[in-house]
Amino acid sequence: MTLPLADLVTMLPELIVAATACLVLALDPVTSPRRRDYLAWMSMAALAACFIVTASGMGDRVSAFGGLVVVDAFAAFWKLLLYVVTGMTILLSIGYLKEERIALAEFHGFLLLSLTGMMVMVSGADLLVIYLGIELMSIPLYVLAGFKRFEARSIESSAKYFILGAFSSGLLLYGVSLVFGAAGSTRLADIAAAVAARGLNDPMILMAMTLVIVGFGFKVAAVPFHMWTPDVYQGAPTSVTAFMASASKVASFGAWLRVMLEGFGGVTPHWTGLLLGLCLLTLLVGNLVAIVQTNVKRMLAYSGIAHAGYALIGVVVAGWAGADAGISSHGVSGMMLYLAVYALMTLGAFAVVAVLRRGGVEGEDLEDFTGLAKRHKGAAFLMLLFMVSLAGIPPTAGFIGKLYLLTGAVRAGLTWLAVVGLIFAAVSAFYYLRVVMVMYMRDPSSDPARHMRLALPPATVVVLLVAAAGVILVGVYPGPFIEFTASAVLP
Amino acid sequence: MPTLIFLYFAAIIVVTAALVVALRNPIYSALSLLVMFFHVAGLYVTLHAEFLAAIQIIVYAGAILVLYLFVVMLLNVKRDDRYNRQGPVALFLGAVLLTEVVLLTASHGLTVASPGPAADGERVAGNTEAIGEVLYSTYLFPFEMASLILLAAMIGAVILSKKDIMESKSS
Numbered sequence: 001m002t003l004p005l006a007d008l009v010t011m012l013p014e015l016i017v018a019a020t021a022c023l024v025l026a027l028d029p030v031t032s033p034r035r036r037d038y039l040a041w042m043s044m045a046a047l048a049a050c051f052i053v054t055a056s057g058m059g060d061r062v063s064a065f066g067g068l069v070v071v072d073a074f075a076a077f078w079k080l081l082l083y084v085v086t087g088m089t090i091l092l093s094i095g096y097l098k099e100e101r102i103a104l105a106e107f108h109g110f111l112l113l114s115l116t117g118m119m120v121m122v123s124g125a126d127l128l129v130i131y132l133g134i135e136l137m138s139i140p141l142y143v144l145a146g147f148k149r150f151e152a153r154s155i156e157s158s159a160k161y162f163i164l165g166a167f168s169s170g171l172l173l174y175g176v177s178l179v180f181g182a183a184g185s186t187r188l189a190d191i192a193a194a195v196a197a198r199g200l201n202d203p204m205i206l207m208a209m210t211l212v213i214v215g216f217g218f219k220v221a222a223v224p225f226h227m228w229t230p231d232v233y234q235g236a237p238t239s240v241t242a243f244m245a246s247a248s249k250v251a252s253f254g255a256w257l258r259v260m261l262e263g264f265g266g267v268t269p270h271w272t273g274l275l276l277g278l279c280l281l282t283l284l285v286g287n288l289v290a291i292v293q294t295n296v297k298r299m300l301a302y303s304g305i306a307h308a309g310y311a312l313i314g315v316v317v318a319g320w321a322g323a324d325a326g327i328s329s330h331g332v333s334g335m336m337l338y339l340a341v342y343a344l345m346t347l348g349a350f351a352v353v354a355v356l357r358r359g360g361v362e363g364e365d366l367e368d369f370t371g372l373a374k375r376h377k378g379a380a381f382l383m384l385l386f387m388v389s390l391a392g393i394p395p396t397a398g399f400i401g402k403l404y405l406l407t408g409a410v411r412a413g414l415t416w417l418a419v420v421g422l423i424f425a426a427v428s429a430f431y432y433l434r435v436v437m438v439m440y441m442r443d444p445s446s447d448p449a450r451h452m453r454l455a456l457p458p459a460t461v462v463v464l465l466v467a468a469a470g471v472i473l474v475g476v477y478p479g480p481f482i483e484f485t486a487s488a489v490l491p
Numbered sequence: 492m493p494t495l496i497f498l499y500f501a502a503i504i505v506v507t508a509a510l511v512v513a514l515r516n517p518i519y520s521a522l523s524l525l526v527m528f529f530h531v532a533g534l535y536v537t538l539h540a541e542f543l544a545a546i547q548i549i550v551y552a553g554a555i556l557v558l559y560l561f562v563v564m565l566l567n568v569k570r571d572d573r574y575n576r577q578g579p580v581a582l583f584l585g586a587v588l589l590t591e592v593v594l595l596t597a598s599h600g601l602t603v604a605s606p607g608p609a610a611d612g613e614r615v616a617g618n619t620e621a622i623g624e625v626l627y628s629t630y631l632f633p634f635e636m637a638s639l640i641l642l643a644a645m646i647g648a649v650i651l652s653k654k655d656i657m658e659s660k661s662s
């Protein structure tokens with residue numbers, strides 16, 4: 001056996017993250033509790049190193065391990081985004097874990113292991129590798145969701161996530177095995193060749209494609225595969241929820257898009273129809289059910305579902321205009337920008353929830369936000385910013401994301417879809433702005449039991465400021481960001 | 492001769508599989524499942540799939556079945572705790588599957604191919620060796636990924652199930 005050195009260099013970021021994860025896990029038992037923060041900073045250093053490596057090598061398409069994985073600008077874009085999101089999660093967790101008295105530094109090791117899986121997912125050019133990436137992403141998340149080990153809700157969240165995650169993996173694997181039967185290989189390129197050779201209406205390919213779509217639909221929480229989301233998001237520790245809602249959704253979309261375009265690119269008329277249906281259902285259910293939520297974490301869970309619907313618009317546009325490369329890449333880059341913006345603002349919103357404390361517990365009920373502007377101006381303003389951005393109101397990033405995405409739909413001749421998107425944006429404004437209304441237009445309760453305090457260590461302040469700065473910056477000066485995503489689309 | 496060996500394995504598999512559901516004592520059921528696993532492994536050997544046969548014994552007979560036995564013994568299942576109400580459902584599904592088999596054999600005819608050694612002589616190296624070589628060269632990357640997944644699952648199980656990892660209890 002020869003060690004493929006060049007391949008290892010190509011996968012350097014994955015190796016760094018995986019090695020740091022193992023190091024954190026190994027050092028945890030021998031580190032005294034007071035010094036556990038060092039492990040978090042070590043993880044941050046690894047992420048910074050990876051960021052530099054990935055950013056400097058961005059652009060050229062290199063494949064490694066005999067074409068099993070590929071590093072191109074598309075993968076690099078997702079990886080950069082994932083580093084940022086993971087870094088922010090780690091910073092947020094330093095304070096949050098202390099507040100919740102979770103003294104397990106395995107937390108950071110698991111975040112990094114999960115990140116390794118996500119990086120492999122977006123780089124995978126083979127269904128087997130992508131599947132393993134999904135598992136490596138999910139298994140640490142199942143555990144992280146149950147990290148509040150003495151709270152029934154957290155354990156419930158973990159168990160539900162595990163069972164439904166395993167179920168969806170089963171469906172995905174069934175699809176992969178059918179693809180293998182039809183193409184004789186799990187490489188995306190070979191699958192594309194088999195799809196081209198067997199024609200559009202081969203039942204085996206269509207069955208496999210449907211199962212793959214269902215499998216990924218679970219991972220991105222698209223309706224009707226979203227049932228697990230609210231309970232899991234609500235029960236998990238908030239910093240984990242932030243990570244699940246942003247990073248895992250982003251990575252799943254990245255891998256999904258590559259599978260659809262590079263693997264099933266030959267049957268676009270079939271999958272765009274399916275995805276269009278998923279997209280409309282997701283927009284409808286996500287936005288309507290979010291209206292009746294009184295728990296902010298649950299509301300954000302449904303908002304995450306609704307945003308998956310928007311991201312799907314980009315995928316549909318990419319498939320709809322398959323022949324026209326310009327419009328197709330507009331769809332892809334629209335989706336990429338939208339998800340990047342979504343990750344930032346969702347992380348910010350969850351960070352505010354994590355910061356807000358009522359006695360020993362989190363302030364996650366809508367009631368806990370009552371009159372927040374009178375007591376804590378800064379936190380209320382940040383929440384206002386994130387809510388406005390999630391609703392897609394200018395001058396925030398959320399507006400730019402929706403605008404760019406929906407322009408793509410109009411260009412592809414799907415004007416009606418853009419109109420539907422706009423209508424649901426108006427619907428969503430109702431539940432986002434209700435949070436703002438509660439914060440600014442009501443007086444805080446005088447009951448001392450409902451007195452809110454902020455748990456704001458410096459690291460958390462950094463997270464909030466980075467998220468807020470990103471939301472404003474992309475909102476007022478979107479040019480470079482749009483160009484950046486446009487340069488990183490799949491060829 | 493190969494046909495005879497095949498018939499032996501096949502007959503034992505069918506009988507023990509029937510015993511798994513027919514026996515009243517769950518321990519006996521698990522043990523007849525064990526016998527079935529060994530005979531399936533035997534079938535694999537006659538097909539020159541030595542690796543699969545070894546995996547069959549290590550994973551199914553060794554790990555999964557022992558797990559079954561543990562669960563049965565820990566839960567102390569009574570002899571009478573049986574799912575008798577599933578009878579009609581089983582009959583219905585059985586009828587459907589039987590019809591399918593009859594229809595298929597009627598349309599394609601029943602051809603019994605002797606389970607002789609498939610493509611022997613071609614493979615100089617045993618297939619265990621071949622699989623090992625592919626696993627450590629072409630599929631090195633997924634192989635290492637799988638090891639990371641197992642690591643995560645193992646540590647995760649410890650974290651979630653261990654009762655007294657210092658901290659949190661004080662809260």
